Amino acid sequence: MRIYFLAFCAGVIALRFIPALPAPHWLLLLLLCALLLLRKLGWLAVFLLAFCWASWQATLLLNNRLVDEWDGQTVWLEGQVAGLPQWSQSATGQPVVRFELLDAQSRRTELPSRIRVSWYNPPLIKAGERWRLAVTLKQPHGLLNPHTFDYQQWLTSRAIGATGSVKTGERVRAGRGLAAWREALRDRLLLALPDTPARAGVIALVLGDGSGLSRAQWQVLQSSGTVHLFVISGQHISLVAGLAYALIAWLQRLALWPMRVPWLPVACGLALLSALLYGALAGFAVPVQRALIMVAVVLFWRLRYQQLASWTPWMLALSLILFYDPLVVLQPGLWLSFAAVAVLLLVFAWRLGRWPWWQVLTRAQWAAALGLMPFLLALGLPVSALGVIANIVAVPFVSVWALPLSLLGAGLLFWPAAAQFVLWLAAQSLTLMWHVLELGVSWQAAWNAPYLPWWVLLLAALAVFLLLLPSALRPAWLVLGLFIPLLWPPLTHEVRPNRAQIWLLDVGQGQAIVVRTATHTLLYDAGPKMGGMDAGEQIVWPFLRGERIKQLDKLVLSHADADHAGGAEAVLQRLPVLQRISGEPERHQHWQAQPCSEQSWQWDGVRFWQWQWSQATEGNEASCVLLVQAQDERFLVTGDLGVNGERALLDAQPDLQVDWLVAGHHGSRTSTSAEFLQHLQPSAVLISRGRYNGYGHPHAVVMQRLQQAQVKIYDTASDKAMRIDLGAHQKIWRMAQQRAFWRDGVQE
Known part of the structure; x- marks a missing residue:
């Protein structure tokens, strides 16, 4: 079987x-x-x-996704708000709410069954309500770079067929059903809880709604390896079911249970009912559904008096979940939750005799931290060296104290005075735990591993498996040998002397370019910081970390606009930068940036030349220009330099010709003139821009110029991140070449 x-x-x-x-x-x-x-x-x-x-x-x-002809179009539609709306603030301080719409309908076209939308400066939105909205719809897609989050994969795993931004709308019907009840419970909890950051933790424990946790709180949880404690997962569902089961078992052991009533079916039934009620509090989200299936299988196995240490219930639960929702394989939570249970089954299957409680706790946390490490590395998630100690303290604290207190406080809301006291106690307890975790994280941060080849991860997984076996079954020399590639992994993209590796990252409506030689690295622009997105933190830094770049020799900010320099702060906080250059140094004095004076230098046989128009009167025209030459192949980027600046550049370099050109100002009609193209004679032009930008980039006039010049056009909106091996005279490599069914669809 x-x-x-x-x-x-x-x-x-x-x-x-x-x-x-x-x-x-x-x-x-x-x-x-x-x-x-x-x-x-x-x-x-x-x-x-x-x-x-x-x-x-x-x-x-x-x-069921949005069809091409409605991509980017504004449509009036009607749908029901699913789940709890997530409220936050934009970079400019505007309130913004994000939520999903179910059963969206429009008179003009057939719509996907699930749509995720955002609304800036919205009215009050409640779960379960039905709204009529004017939404600018977009096909599900996202930015795509090496070593970063795949948003399109996440949307696919949640069965979201379109995204959109709401322009206006009106409420059609008040909220009803489970979603509205959860919204009302959240409102009552917020009123009863003290106004402290810890109240977001109480809401997360009761309702599984982590939207109130700040970015700093999430970082503390990730760095300490305790994220699983604040999302309603298998651990929470199992705990509630276990408490209900233990109550009946305790009564039976004390001979307080009626002899005529079999206690085991009642215990299993009460445990399942408790788990279902807690799952309803969490809105039956996908992780909760997984947990409920696992708990139901375990309880069924126990009802048959079967051994719970058997692998059969584990495989049965996994099979049921995969049958119910095959696309769950795209969610990291599936791999981590079942891997954690498998590790515990493996460890406790070798147990001889009865272990004391403290030994069970320490071995479980040690084994889980060690066993999940290969999965965390494969998924690009941080590995916390503090995780074992943090979980030994936090798991029993949350499970035995904070979670029961939070649930008790929610259950006492009909008695406001008692509820406020219990919830205050839960919030104070979580505040204390936050302080302890913050101290631990400040002492030992999590390890963000670079990109690792699959065979290195496979050897690490085998080494971990051997470590989980009894000591008599694992030769120490073999375990150490298997870990060597993980500690000293091979380089994946080694740059040879006299060549340069150039990455144009996909940062949306902005620009970020990484130039590497054999021993040096330069970052030209750092992407945007706007609309709640920080490209420096979410794209540039993860990319540099994944490529094992530990230091920037030079950071060049073409000018100070947010779409070019917005992500610089996040990069500067995480990496040492030896030299900082800016086209507008007066606006970057806090970074001690030097002016973009004309100069040339050489790294590892690769020549660099930077230049700025001396008569520039505004930011775009002051853009710092960078030319890179490896052997006889040239790459040029001009920032947001306009036509007049381009003409001045040609006057400064009359013989300038290039192979690769980044279109100025994201393809704006004020840059990349016909004269400029005719003089430079590039073989290919790269455009860095957002797919749905509101500026109309690239402009139709510029695209016509490029077509008339008969150059190859590459666009981050469709080609995603791109790599040029300058000096090798090879074709450009595009991230879009990494095919996956959620991006490439069905074979013809």
Whole structure:
């Protein structure tokens, strides 16, 4: 039986790694093959059936996305607010709310069943309400760079078929149902809780709503390895079910349970009911659904008097979850939750005799931290060296004290005085825990690993598996040998002398370029910081970390506009920068930036030249220009330099010709003139811009100029991040070449 469970899980998980979904006729052929193999090779037939099921479900989801002709169009629609709206503030201090719409309908077109929207300066939005909204719809897509978050994958895993921004709207119907009840409970909790940062933690424990936690709080949780304590997950659901089960078992052990009533079915039934009620508090989110299925399987196994240490309930729960929602394989939570349970099963399966409680706690946390490390590295998540100690303290504190107090306070809301006292006590307890975690994080930060090849991760996973076995079964020399590639991983993109590796990152409506030689690194612009997005923190720094860049030799900010220099602060806080250059140094005095004076230098056989128009009168025209030459191949970026500045540049360098040119000002009509193109004669032009920018970049006039010049055009909106190996005279590498079914859809 187990081999069929494993075959089914493998078939669904295979969906995660295919570049494009099979066409319907190929699925039909695979289905026929599976039916023919059922009698002789049952496990292979189950694998094929599972793969066909997962592929078909994914195909239905992709076909439910917004169609091309309505991409970027504003449509009046009507839908119901799903879940709890998430309130925050934009970079300019404006209130903004983000929420999902279910069953959206429009008279003009058929819409996806689930849409995620944002609304700036909105009226009061409540869960469960039905609204009529004017929404500018967008197909689900996101920025795509190496070592960074894949937003489009996240949208696909949540079955979101479109995103949008709300222009205006009106409420059609008041909230109703479970969602409205949860919203009302959150409002009552906020009124009863003291106005401290810790109250967001209480809301997260009771309702699974972490939107109130600040970015600093999330960073503390990540650095200490305790994020799982503040999202309602399997641990919380299992704890509530376990308390209900223990209550009946305790009564039976004390001979207080009536003999005529079998205690075990009642204990299992009460435990499942408690878990379901707690899941309702959390709105039955996807992680909660996973946890409920796992708890139900375990309780069923216990009801049959079967051994809970068996791997069968683990595989059965995983199979049920993958059957219910195959696209859950795209969510990191699936891998982490089931990996954690598997590690504990592995460790406690070797237990001899009865361990004291403190030994159970310490071994469980040590094993979980060690066992999850390869998965965290593979998913690009931070690994906390403090995690074992932090969880030994925080897990029992939250499980035995903070969580029961929070739930008790919520249950006492009908008695305001008692509820306020209990919730105050819960908030004060969490405040104390925050201070302890902050002290620990300040002493030992989490490790953000660079990019690691798959074979290094595989060896690390094997080493961890050996460490989890009893000491008599693991040779120490083998474990240490398997860990060596993890401690000293090989370089993936080594740059040779006389060559330069140039990355144009996909930062939306902005610009960020990384130039690497054999021993030096230069960052030209750092991306935007606007609309709640900091490209320096979310894109540039993760990219530099993933490429193992520990120091910037030079940071060049073309000028001070937020779309070019906004992300610089986040980079400067995380990396040492030896030299800082700015086209507008007077606006970057706090960074001790030097002016962009004309100069040239050489790194590892690669020549650099920077220049600024001396007669510039405003920020764009003051852009610092950078020319990079490796052997006889040249790359030029001009920032937001306009036509007059381009003419001055040609006067300063009459013989200037380039192979690669970054379009000035994101393709604005005020840059990249026909004269400039004719003089430079580039082979290719790169455009860095946001797909849905409100400026109309790139302008139709500029695109016509480029087509007339017969140059190749690359655009971050479609090609995503790009890499040029300057000096090698090779084709450009585009991040869009990394195919995945949630981006590439169904094979034709």
